[in-house]
Amino acid sequence: MTNEQWLEVFKKIGNKMRGGLSVIMSREGGTVPLGKGAGGDKTFPVDKWAEDIIVAALEKAHRGGENFTLISEELGIRKFGEGEKVVLVDPIDGSNNAKSGIPFFSASLALLSGKTLDTLAVGYVINLAALDEFWAVRGQGAHKNGSRIRTSPLQGITLVGFEASSPASDIPRLMPLIARARRIRCFGSTALDLAYLASGGLSVFATATPSRAFDYAAGMLIVEEADGVITDLEGTSLDHIAVGLERTVPLLASKNDATHVMALNLLSEPRS
Amino acid sequence: MTNEQWLEVFKKIGNKMRGGLSVIMSREGGTVPLGKGAGGDKTFPVDKWAEDIIVAALEKAHRGGENFTLISEELGIRKFGEGEKVVLVDPIDGSNNAKSGIPFFSASLALLSGKTLDTLAVGYVINLAALDEFWAVRGQGAHKNGSRIRTSPLQGITLVGFEASSPASDIPRLMPLIARARRIRCFGSTALDLAYLASGGLSVFATATPSRAFDYAAGMLIVEEADGVITDLEGTSLDHIAVGLERTVPLLASKNDATHVMALNLLSEPRS
Numbered sequence: 001m002t003n004e005q006w007l008e009v010f011k012k013i014g015n016k017m018r019g020g021l022s023v024i025m026s027r028e029g030g031t032v033p034l035g036k037g038a039g040g041d042k043t044f045p046v047d048k049w050a051e052d053i054i055v056a057a058l059e060k061a062h063r064g065g066e067n068f069t070l071i072s073e074e075l076g077i078r079k080f081g082e083g084e085k086v087v088l089v090d091p092i093d094g095s096n097n098a099k100s101g102i103p104f105f106s107a108s109l110a111l112l113s114g115k116t117l118d119t120l121a122v123g124y125v126i127n128l129a130a131l132d133e134f135w136a137v138r139g140q141g142a143h144k145n146g147s148r149i150r151t152s153p154l155q156g157i158t159l160v161g162f163e164a165s166s167p168a169s170d171i172p173r174l175m176p177l178i179a180r181a182r183r184i185r186c187f188g189s190t191a192l193d194l195a196y197l198a199s200g201g202l203s204v205f206a207t208a209t210p211s212r213a214f215d216y217a218a219g220m221l222i223v224e225e226a227d228g229v230i231t232d233l234e235g236t237s238l239d240h241i242a243v244g245l246e247r248t249v250p251l252l253a254s255k256n257d258a259t260h261v262m263a264l265n266l267l268s269e270p271r272s
Numbered sequence: 273m274t275n276e277q278w279l280e281v282f283k284k285i286g287n288k289m290r291g292g293l294s295v296i297m298s299r300e301g302g303t304v305p306l307g308k309g310a311g312g313d314k315t316f317p318v319d320k321w322a323e324d325i326i327v328a329a330l331e332k333a334h335r336g337g338e339n340f341t342l343i344s345e346e347l348g349i350r351k352f353g354e355g356e357k358v359v360l361v362d363p364i365d366g367s368n369n370a371k372s373g374i375p376f377f378s379a380s381l382a383l384l385s386g387k388t389l390d391t392l393a394v395g396y397v398i399n400l401a402a403l404d405e406f407w408a409v410r411g412q413g414a415h416k417n418g419s420r421i422r423t424s425p426l427q428g429i430t431l432v433g434f435e436a437s438s439p440a441s442d443i444p445r446l447m448p449l450i451a452r453a454r455r456i457r458c459f460g461s462t463a464l465d466l467a468y469l470a471s472g473g474l475s476v477f478a479t480a481t482p483s484r485a486f487d488y489a490a491g492m493l494i495v496e497e498a499d500g501v502i503t504d505l506e507g508t509s510l511d512h513i514a515v516g517l518e519r520t521v522p523l524l525a526s527k528n529d530a531t532h533v534m535a536l537n538l539l540s541e542p543r544s
Contacts, residue, residue, distance in 0.1 A: 103402035
């Protein structure tokens with residue numbers, strides 16, 4: 001399949017989730033853990049429901065002749081035939097919000113033509129609570145709800161987003177950046193943080209705990225195709241990172257190069 | 273009018289906002305400031321649009337024979353006849369999210385029978401981006417989308433929400449609490465933070481910059497009617513606070529008394 005055909009598969013998955021979400025959530029489906037996913041986080045019924053929709057769509061693509069490897073937050077690594085392509089999935093990014101009844105969580109899907117992030121070809125993120133849909137195909141720009149999006153070209157740090165898996169250690173690490181922000185946000189879904197940065201909402205986004213590729217790969221392509229920048233906290237490109245289930249590096253994303261340099265400088269200041 | 277009749281007025285306002293929001297937002301209505309509101313924040317078209325809906329509904333109530341004083345984040349203080357009742361309004365709580373295209377903002381309306389917060393009679397908060405509707409009438413419990421809500425009776429600090437108007441000074445003040453959280457959230461709408469605490473999503477919510485009564489009065493009643501607790505950071509009741517446009521005190525809200533004591537103890541530790 002072409003990248004565009006893969007994007008259509010991802011959009012169909014998003015549409016199917018939109019249709020069924022209210023039922024699974026109203027059954028208190030989000031609130032009782034079922035066990036732990038391959039990524040180490042607890043699995044909730046809403047995660048399982050989301051992954052079932054995704055796996056069914058991918059099985060259909062495989063029956064249609066596509067070979068690829070699925071790497072998913074919940075079920076781990078599964079081969080669909082022998083092929084170079086990789087599909088990276090976080091069925092519900094923001095599970096803690098979903099299970100807490102807080103409407104800010106997403107599904108994140110990415111297609112790669114190979115094993116490292118420089119082969120990212122398609123990124124798709126859907127806000128399942130508010131229905132914003134983001135996607136990017138490499139070389140074709142980033143889109144929100146069908147319209148082309150671009151980050152702001154203006155330098156400056158106004159609204160800063162971050163995620164902190166370990167608040168006690170992550171906040172001190174990010175504090176030089178946080179202290180310079182006009183306002184800060186911690187929404188609980190890395191995929192959405194990156195998507196709303198790409199669409200002009202956030203100036204900068206950072207994590208201190210290393211993130212896993214399925215959390216950020218789709219958002220990374222959306223940011224880059226919207227003229228944003230994403231590296232680790234030292235400014236190193238993420239292109240060489242091999243995708244898998246393990247944690248990789250902390251993230252720093254910015255709306256443009258000049259703002260990224262400001263953020264890198266803040267985070268490299270000697271800490272007391 | 274009775275409290276229940278006032279609740280119906282607030283619900284009609286919420287419904288009218290639901291109906292028109294997508295139009296005002298799609299016209300980029302949220303993104304260009306119009307000036308500064310009475311509370312000192314910038315006014316955006318979405319704020320003006322929201323306030324116009326609210327004022328029209330309140331004018332109708334006044335024509336129907338109700339006398340009250342309106343205190344609103346945008347237009348300040350306006351008397352609708354001579355009467356003891358006060359209507360406290362934040363037309364859009366989370367304006368920075370709204371104008372950034374981030375779907376997490378609300379309208380907040382409260383009715384008081386007098387000038388201090390111990391006279392809170394009705395609280396109404398609507399998440400305009402995800403359509404969750406919260407309300408409480410004193411003595412009749414708190415509700416989300418028509419169902420009775422209660423906080424968890426279990427002690428413990430898991431998901432902690434906070435707001436930081438001045439991140440550089442607010443985060444260090446709240447750090448003893450943040451460091452003990454399993455996960456943290458900073459959503460950008462105090463009214464919604466309190467509403468999602470009341471419905472079981474957050475364990476604790478705190479601010480360090482003094483909040484204004486129209487930001488938290490509706491959420492305060494919803495929290496209290498859901499068996500939650502809200503005080504300032506020293507544990508002092510908010511009941512004596514006279515409502516107005518100025519900043520009052522920083523807030524600490526918790527799902528129950530035992531958790532509130534834990535949070536107060538953390539925030540009272542001597543800081544290095």
